[in-house]
Amino acid sequence: MxxxxxxxxxxxxxxxxxxxxxxxxxxxxxxxxxxxxxxxxxxxxxxxxxxxxxxxxxxxxxxxxxxxxxxxxxxxxxxxxxxxxxxxxxxxxxxxxxxxxxxxxxxxxxxxxxxxxxxxxxxxxxxxxxxxxxxxxxxxxxxxxxxxxxxxxxxxxxxxxxxxxNGLEGSITSQTLYTETPESHLNTVLSEVSERFDARIGCYPTGELKRIRIVGEEETAVEDATAWLVRHPNIRRDV
Amino acid sequence: MxxxxxxxxxxxxxxxxxxxxxxxxxxxxxxxxxxxxxxxxxxxxxxxxxxxxxxxxxxxxxxxxxxxxxxxxxxxxxxxxxxxxxxxxxxxxxxxxxxxxxxxxxxxxxxxxxxxxxxxxxxxxxxxxxxxxxxxxxxxxxxxxxxxxxxxxxxxxxxxxxxxxNGLEGSITSQTLYTETPESHLNTVLSEVSERFDARIGCYPTGELKRIRIVGEEETAVEDATAWLVRHPNIRRDV
The missing domain is CATH 3.40.980.10 (MoaB/Mog-like domain)
Structure with a gap:
């Protein structure tokens, strides 16, 4: 849980x-x-x-x-x-x-x-x-x-x-990626990553740049999803 | 309502x-x-x-x-x-x-x-x-x-x-007053105004200055409560 x-x-x-x-x-x-x-x-x-x-x-x-x-x-x-x-x-x-x-x-x-x-x-x-x-x-x-x-x-x-x-401890891990690809061009890749990996995906516009957030309970699942996403053109780790 | x-x-x-x-x-x-x-x-x-x-x-x-x-x-x-x-x-x-x-x-x-x-x-x-x-x-x-x-x-x-x-219309009116009196010195006057008038009273510290907000459905009740409050020393209408 x-x-x-x-x-x-x-x-x-x-x-x-x-x-x-x-x-x-x-x-x-x-x-x-x-x-x-x-x-x-x-x-x-x-x-x-x-x-x-x-x-x-x-x-x-x-x-x-x-x-x-x-x-x-x-x-x-x-x-x-x-x-x-x-x-x-x-x-x-x-x-x-x-x-x-x-x-x-x-x-x-x-x-x-x-x-x-x-x-x-x-x-x-x-x-x-x-x-x-x-x-x-x-x-x-x-x-x-x-x-x-x-x-x-x-x-x-x-x-x-x-x-x-210092007494608080949770179980959720997250990663953030960035892209300039329009939101409406990301549907296929975002749907696919949700199906492939045990992670929630959010996409947030901040001007021209979109922030993709990958959240899950299993660190390996979040890392694998992140690694899979950054293999796509124009999706990267830094701003 | x-x-x-x-x-x-x-x-x-x-x-x-x-x-x-x-x-x-x-x-x-x-x-x-x-x-x-x-x-x-x-x-x-x-x-x-x-x-x-x-x-x-x-x-x-x-x-x-x-x-x-x-x-x-x-x-x-x-x-x-x-x-x-x-x-x-x-x-x-x-x-x-x-x-x-x-x-x-x-x-x-x-x-x-x-x-x-x-x-x-x-x-x-x-x-x-x-x-x-x-x-x-x-x-x-x-x-x-x-x-x-x-x-x-x-x-x-x-x-x-x-x-x-422009299609929205409500029924609530409010007034804001200001004071430098410490919050803990305002208890009696704030309790009394709530009893005397049909209005909700809130008090919000913003640094040394406290903001008193008077809210109600009847404009006259809110105005009367405001008029009653500003008769107290150190409670005033402007910042």
Whole structure:
């Protein structure tokens, strides 16, 4: 079985197009590098029932689910409660989370002595959650079962993800080729490579140049398909 | 009932993070400008059953569904068939689509006389589909029921969308305010505005500045909530 992942990006601002969802593409790239097959990205609003249903469904169909966003302290930040509900876990005071939140708040107060933060609420995490430190912001991330809960601010999301990245391992391998041949001239060769080798083939136009991506679980199948493709005129390994 | 929309972005390259999903955020912005409430974005792979299930589900829960991607001519471009299957419509030769495809191919052949394209296949669209011209690329978009099928290449997607944009009408209105007050100091005022007025409130950090977004179906409720918020110190209308 392939290691698959779904990314859930939480936030009305992403749906309204106010913020570009760079988190999902960054995570897509990193997970793909680890050989994990990203099968779905969903952007959902700051609404508890929608987040809960989405996380519950995707955690049952994918090896990993990664959420981003909704870890702040305003009323629309409801990811932690929604993930807890999705997994049927109660929220509990978490001493490790509390230490991280207190340390971050203490640091902010050095420059802004009147800074207020509801530490009790911010230190409540789903029971049995593994806390992931966040050295860039206040709210730590966490792992609950197969769900990784990450902050939404890109710098925080990346820092929290990198804390746990070395524990990730997938089974997918891929190769990329390039060609200037028009898409509509590639049909026969792309259909044939899919039939000959145990690999998925995608073709993506980027201006005059087309990128051919070969993806599979067996490294030899992907390598054989790649070697077979580059024997064709005008299909090559470099840009 | 609010006019709601879901955007379905189709393509393995988006999931692998090879391409930033600027289409979804661009459509999110445009639809929001029309007063349409974008409730979900899904990025799905170039897989017929997944596209079919996604379009079928979302077309039943939202006023509008917009798909982007998968209209090319390589074997991984399967959106048209999948949308037809999702809506239970047969694929049929479409004379209007054929005219558009032939015109585009003729133009390409002026510079590239050996350009080949399977016009028969490219001119098959779901029965009763309304064809949307694509003057930037080869494949026209289409409207099938409440599903708008758009190309994936951003320039083509935008051009095809703009052909039908003037027919879109929503019911949502929104206002944006700005503040430098820390998020955690805004809880009381944001909770209170939600209780006082029939409007959703979001708060989005963008560096030191926080953006407060007020969204609702009743223009007066959104205006009243905005007027109430700007009476608070440090909450203002401009950046």
């Amino acid at each position: 392939a290691t698959t992942a779904a990314i859930v990006s939480i936030g009305d601002e992403l749906l309204a197009g106010d913020v570009e969802n760079t988190n999902a593409s960054w995570l897509g790239t990193r997970l793909t590098e680890f050989g994990i097959d990203v099968r779905e990205i969903r952007v959902v609003p700051d609404e508890a029932p929608t987040i809960e249903t989405t996380v519950s469904d995707l955690s049952q169909t994918h090896t990993l689910v990664l959420t981003t966003g909704g870890l702040g302290s305003t009323p629309d930040d409801i990811t932690i409660e929604a993930v807890a509900d999705a997994l049927g876990l109660p929220l509990e005071p978490n001493s490790e989370a509390r230490e991280h939140v207190e340390a971050a708040v203490t640091e902010i107060r050095e420059d802004h002595p009147d800074f207020r933060h509801d530490i009790e609420t911010a230190a409540r995490y789903p029971a049995s959650a593994e806390i992931i430190p966040n050295h860039v912001g206040i709210a730590p991330g966490c792992i609950c079962g197969n769900v990784y809960v990450l902050p939404g601010i890109p710098a925080e999301m990346k820092a929290v993800f990198e804390h746990v990245a | 609010a006019t709601t929309a879901a955007i379905v972005s189709i393509g393995d390259e988006l999931l692998a993070g090879d391409v930033e999903n600027t289409n979804a955020s661009w459509l999110g912005t445009r639809l929001t400008e029309f007063g349409i409430d974008v409730r979900e974005i899904r990025v799905v792979p170039d897989e017929a059953p997944t596209i079919e299930t996604t379009v079928s589900d979302l077309s039943q829960t939202h006023t509008l569904v917009l798909t982007t991607g998968g209209l090319g001519s390589t074997p991984d471009d399967i959106t048209i068939e999948a949308v037809a299957d999702a809506l239970g419509l047969p694929l049929e030769p479409n004379s209007e689509a054929r005219e558009h495809v032939e015109a585009a191919v003729t133009e390409i052949r002026e510079d590239h006389p050996d350009f080949r394209h399977d016009i028969e296949t490219a001119a098959r669209y779901p029965a009763s589909a309304e064809i949307i011209p694509n003057h930037v690329g080869i494949a026209p978009g289409c409207i099938c029921g409440n599903v708008y099928v758009l190309p994936g290449i951003p320039a083509e997607m935008k051009a095809v969308f703009e052909h039908v944009a």
